[in-house]
Amino acid sequence: MVISRIADGIWRQVENVGDTVSETFFEPVIRLGVTGLARSGKTVFITSLVANMLDRGRMPGLLAASEGRIEAAFLQPQPDDTVPRFEYEAHLAAMTGKDPHWPESTRTISELRLSLKVRPNGMLAGLQGPRTIHLDIVDYPGEWLLDLGLMEQSFEDWSAATLARIGERSSARDFMDLARETDPAQEHDEVKAQTLASQFASYLKAARAAGYSDCTPGRFLLPGDLAGSPVLTFAPIPTDGPSQRKSLHREMARRYEAYKRQVVQPFFRDHFARIDRQIVLVDALGAINAGPRAVEDLRGAMGDILSAFRPGKNGFLTNLLSGKRVEKILFAATKADHLHHAQHPRLTAIMEALTRDARDRAQYAGAGTAAMAIASLRATTEATMAHEGAQLEVVRGTLLESGKEAAFYPGDLPQDPAHLLNPARQGAKKWLDQDYQVMRFAPAPLNLRPGDGPPHIRLDRAAEFLIGDRL
Ligand SMILES: Nc1nc2c(ncn2[C@@H]2O[C@H](COP(=O)(O)OP(=O)(O)O)[C@@H](O)[C@H]2O)c(=O)[nH]1
Ligand SMILES: [Mg+2]
Structure with missing residues (x-):
């Protein structure tokens, strides 16, 4: 009786050791946190990222993919049994089905495990067979931070x-x-x-x-x-x-x-402390469209959200993390397909300015940070139109409300982000020079070639920054 109980205990211990050994040495796990305030684009981001990791034709910026070292990618049961699974299939069907539409909004934490079979590069290339690397993607509301x-x-x-x-x-x-x-x-x-x-x-x-x-x-x-x-x-x-x-x-x-x-x-x-890499999604264009007060409020909320990533300031978090930290943080302005690419550097600059304080401190704490403008699912195409004697760089797409095709010029973002952030900080009621508009576009019907994921902007660069070094 007693003996069997001891044996049982030992057996279990051995099992546990086996788990950790195989995870750390043979099958590394990267936990990628995806957060942002409600409607910032988390669900669309994860769905498109996974689809584009499964079919990597549009991922040249992810080096392991363009070097042909990712031999396979597949979904697997996630490790955490009590966390809802991210409903990848349902969201993908919504976005890329016959009658494409944006996925339902979800308001809780969820998780999905994507496993990659990757051939090593460099010195190990000839010596080692492919390794399996698990990417555990955790979607959680920025409000919780x-x-x-x-x-x-x-x-x-x-x-x-x-x-x-x-x-x-x-x-x-x-x-x-x-x-x-x-x-x-x-x-x-x-x-x-x-x-x-x-x-x-x-x-x-x-x-x-x-x-x-x-x-x-x-x-x-x-x-x-x-x-x-x-x-x-x-x-x-x-x-x-x-x-x-x-x-x-x-x-x-x-x-x-x-x-x-x-x-x-x-x-x-249970969740935050285990994250290795983090992307923070921000609907900066939405805030700019809503006016200076919304921009200033967003800046404040970003500061609060990002204080979670410099634990030194918070005793509770410092104790909890005990030295572990998020290694890379990407701040991404989403829905960049609302802008002609000529304006993307300006959106990136605004994103950099919005998160500057927090990024400086994260860098000080040793995390690699970057800011980017991305579109997880590109719903528009670009065009140039003559308008009152000038050439306007516009985007075209199907408007969500009316279902009509339209060309759209959102306004000219300033070169210098201070032209937006300063009036916002000083409490301006509206923008002085011009108005910015955001239309909501419906996802475009797709006709994907085999091997291609859904169209996006810089999703491959985002993936390279977040996990490229581990593949
Ligand atoms: N045009 C465009 N719209 C997007 C994109 N990503 C998100 N959206 C819009 O933003 C809304 C909210 O996105 P969602 O992923 O549900 O946000 P979440 O609440 O953070 O999960 C969607 O319903 C779309 O209208 C994108 O890449 N392009
Ligand atoms: Mg969501």
Whole structure:
């Protein structure tokens, strides 16, 4: 009896050792994090990246592919049994089927394992057969990174900072009325707690719709199966001094701590801390189109998101990572197919400027960073048109709303990103010189040659930066 139990234990240990040995020496795993705020283009990016890794005809910028060293690519069951699988097949069918359309938006974490059989290059080329390398792609909402700021804040500090920040926003009026008349010392009452929490959640939704990015706690917007649970039933309230036993203040503070411990911390520990390479997708054109306030807000949110990648500033994260770090971070402006390629360098420059502070610090911490303008699924073609005596460089495509073919000129992005970022920082209400427009195009019907993935812009360069050195 006892002996068999010991034997069982030993057997399992040996099995575990076997796992790690084969993973590290023979079948390396790269965990690629894909994040960005809602609608930044994560789903389309992952779908197109995987399709283009399976059929590599359009990936000349990925050296291992252009050198013909990738002998095979295939999807495999992912290693994490409790994380939803990224619905690759459904998304690809949406984008490249008979009646192409954009995939449904998803709002949670998901994962997909792509395995590559790669022949080594250089010195090892003649000595070694092909190796299998697993690319575990993890899609998670950028909103969840914003919660990192809560980890180092007490309930009282968080309440005070939040109430001060949102006090003047019209979208917060109802909630603020309620918060102001709340006595933190009153006895805890579940109905009151629920009213506060639901008013606060309504405010967060309205704030996000109005273009604000500082909408934490992130799970209030995307509660999933936590909806209605105590960890999501709290709100900032005016507090002064320590809380009394059984008071509303005490219970709200307790739930806030539970949210940090049971929602935020597990995400960082189980997912974020294991990422090797990261791409942060940004809908910079969308923000430019929405105006200076949206650009400034995006800059702020980028700063907050990116603070997760310089753990030195955050004690909680430093402990969690214990020396491990993300090795490469790519900041990509998505949907570059809205612009003629002549303007792509300007979009890249804007992306660089938006993330400059964060990139400088990441570089200091030893991570390689880059900024790029990409289109995961190219929905347009380019053309030059005569217009009022000048030549305009336009893009053509099928408009999403009307289904009509149209040529489109989005406006001229400035050479110098400061022409956009400075007015945004100074609180300008609208752009001075001109307006920028974004049309939504439908994905174009495709007629792919065998071996070709869906059309894109610089997806191969993005892949080379993110994983090229490991292939
Ligand atoms: N034209 C164009 N539109 C894109 C591209 N990628 C994303 N989009 C648009 O952005 C929307 C949001 O993309 P999605 O991947 O669902 O964003 P997510 O919320 O970050 O997963 C899509 O429905 C498309 O309208 C692209 O490469 N080109
Ligand atoms: Mg998505």
